[in-house]
Amino acid sequence: MSSPEIASLSWGHMKVKGCSSSYKDCKVWPGGSRAWDWRETGTDHYPGVQPADLEEVLKKGVELLVIGRGMSEALQVPSATLDFVKQQGIEVRVFPTQKAVAEYNKLAVQGAKVGGVFHSTC
Secondary structure, three states: OOOOOEEEEEOOEEEEOOOOOEEOEEEEEOOEEEEOOHHHOOOOOOOOOOHHHHHHHHOOOOOEEEEEOOOOOOOOOOHHHHHHHHHOOOEEEEEOHHHHHHHHHHHHHOOOOEEEEEEOOO
16 A cells, blocks of 8 residues: 655645545555644644654554654654654654655655655644
């Protein structure tokens, strides 16, 4: 199963190929995507992305995870979260969201088992 490409990104709006929904923030993995609702885990810009935000994507068989911190990189990614991903044997890359989407799409087109979590505003 391949990772779906992100078809478009603008402030507060993301579209994933093959999905009729649009997202403000989203999670993607081989074969699927869904909205990333920060309220599920109590996430906020600080302290930032928590392991609980990533568990669902990591369980989908990804070998690499891309995290988009927002257009202005307001969303923090604590070192403990990065360590959690690496302890699963999964490579992780963190970028401002525009660069993160470009990196994710490049990997998806190459057939990599890549997943991502992306914040589309600040």
